[in-house]
Amino acid sequence: MKRISILLGLIGCLYLTSSAQQDIHFSHFFASPINLNPATAGQFNGDIRMFNNYRNQWNTVASPYVTLSSSVDMPVYRNNGNFLALGLNLFSDQTGDAQVNTFQYTMALAYSLDLNGDGTHYFSLGLQGGQFRRKINLSTLYFDNQWVGVGFDKSIDNLEDLPFDRITAIEVGAGLHWFYAPTDLTEIWLGASGQHLTEPDISFNSGDEKLMRKISVHGGADIDFANSNVAIIPNFIYVTQGPNQIINVGSDVRFVLVDRSELLKFRDEFSWNLGIYNRFGDAFFATTRFSYSNFALGVSYDFNTSDLKTASGGKGGMEFLLSYFGSFNGGGKRNARFL
Numbered sequence: 001m002k003r004i005s006i007l008l009g010l011i012g013c014l015y016l017t018s019s020a021q022q023d024i025h026f027s028h029f030f031a032s033p034i035n036l037n038p039a040t041a042g043q044f045n046g047d048i049r050m051f052n053n054y055r056n057q058w059n060t061v062a063s064p065y066v067t068l069s070s071s072v073d074m075p076v077y078r079n080n081g082n083f084l085a086l087g088l089n090l091f092s093d094q095t096g097d098a099q100v101n102t103f104q105y106t107m108a109l110a111y112s113l114d115l116n117g118d119g120t121h122y123f124s125l126g127l128q129g130g131q132f133r134r135k136i137n138l139s140t141l142y143f144d145n146q147w148v149g150v151g152f153d154k155s156i157d158n159l160e161d162l163p164f165d166r167i168t169a170i171e172v173g174a175g176l177h178w179f180y181a182p183t184d185l186t187e188i189w190l191g192a193s194g195q196h197l198t199e200p201d202i203s204f205n206s207g208d209e210k211l212m213r214k215i216s217v218h219g220g221a222d223i224d225f226a227n228s229n230v231a232i233i234p235n236f237i238y239v240t241q242g243p244n245q246i247i248n249v250g251s252d253v254r255f256v257l258v259d260r261s262e263l264l265k266f267r268d269e270f271s272w273n274l275g276i277y278n279r280f281g282d283a284f285f286a287t288t289r290f291s292y293s294n295f296a297l298g299v300s301y302d303f304n305t306s307d308l309k310t311a312s313g314g315k316g317g318m319e320f321l322l323s324y325f326g327s328f329n330g331g332g333k334r335n336a337r338f339l
Contacts, residue, residue: 023195023214024067024093024102025246026053027277027285027300028321030220030235034071034087037193037216038108039126039177042075042085046294049073050324057302057317065317067093073108081114089130101137106130106171120181128173128195134202135167169200169211185226190219212242229256233273250277252287269293275300282306283316296323 026032032053033040055067073087087108094101110126143158175193182188195214203209220235231254239246252275259269275287283305289298302316 023241024055024069024091025239026055026067026069027248027279027287027302027317027319028053028298029218029237029248031289031296031298031321031323032069032071034073034089034108035069035091036218036237037126037175037177037191038087038106038128038173039110039124039175039191039193041073041087041108041110041126042083042112043110043122043124043177043179044325046325046327047074048324048326048328052322053319054321055317055319065093065095067091081117081119083112085110085112100134102132102134104130104132104171106173110177112177122177122179124177124179126175126177126193128171128175130171131168132171133168134204136204167202167204169202170198171195171200172197185224187222188219189221190217192217214239214241229259230254231256233275235277246282247280248277249280250275252289273298285316289321294325297321298323 026035029036032051033043034051035053050072051070053067053069055065057065069089069091071087071089073085075083075085077084085108087110088105089108090103090105092101092103106128107130108126108128110124112122112124115121115123138158142152142154146152146154146156146158148156173193173195174197175191177189177191179187179189193216195216196211197213199210199213201208202211216237216239218235218237220233222231222233224231233252233254235251236249237246252273255272255274257270257272270292271290273287273289273291275289277285277287279285279302283302285300285302287298287300289296298321300319300321302319304316
């Protein structure tokens, strides 16, 4: 029999392959759009958009869970306000003592229909496809026959017939997204997406472990006030995957520290966002973000409120965000009200 240490090392693997499997998630869920919903591809002002998210959690409980995600998207064809957009999303996730690693790359294709013809009302459909790979670092684990009386000697052959090392599977997803700007001061959006629609087999040992379908519903708003440099940006997301559920609800408050200048084609705003959110049954988290011109840098921190807080000391995860919005012509924007 393998020692208990082996079982502990494989917790990260079991976390994804048991009936309680659950995907990665970010506290900056509203700033990882292609990872969340392929229908959001191209929904921004400008010609290209990039996001980088980094999350590190559970340092006080076990080996940290580290997640990195990068995405880029852009409109590639426009016609009378409607547009077709492409997006690429990459993420890498490493968990536990066994360093269970998941790497995924997906392409998103989205078409957005301008319902009013003036850039204030859009309905979008998105499709997503790609591949993910999972592997375990067996060299980090200890086995019974490596015990030498006072410790483990990893130079000794573990003599275990372990059929698993790495797997690959195809990822398929789809999404819908609605955007509406009823006034110059208000924008509203709502989306839904499905991932792992084919429920790929993710078993390491030729078993039949299906990755459960994940359904997400998300939305938010951007509410400015006349003659004010303050805006409220509420956000929410509901995710269900098998027996698991995630509900995040909260809001950012944006303070415009340096207002936009028409002379510079709306490219020089300097703003600060501060947000408070609740992931029900899991954590409260605070977010902050500074935006200047085309760049934004954000940080968030989770305060654990679940039963795990006894082991975690209430500490959850630190997360960082870096984003970029650009225009190929140095500032021109299409006729749309997207953020």
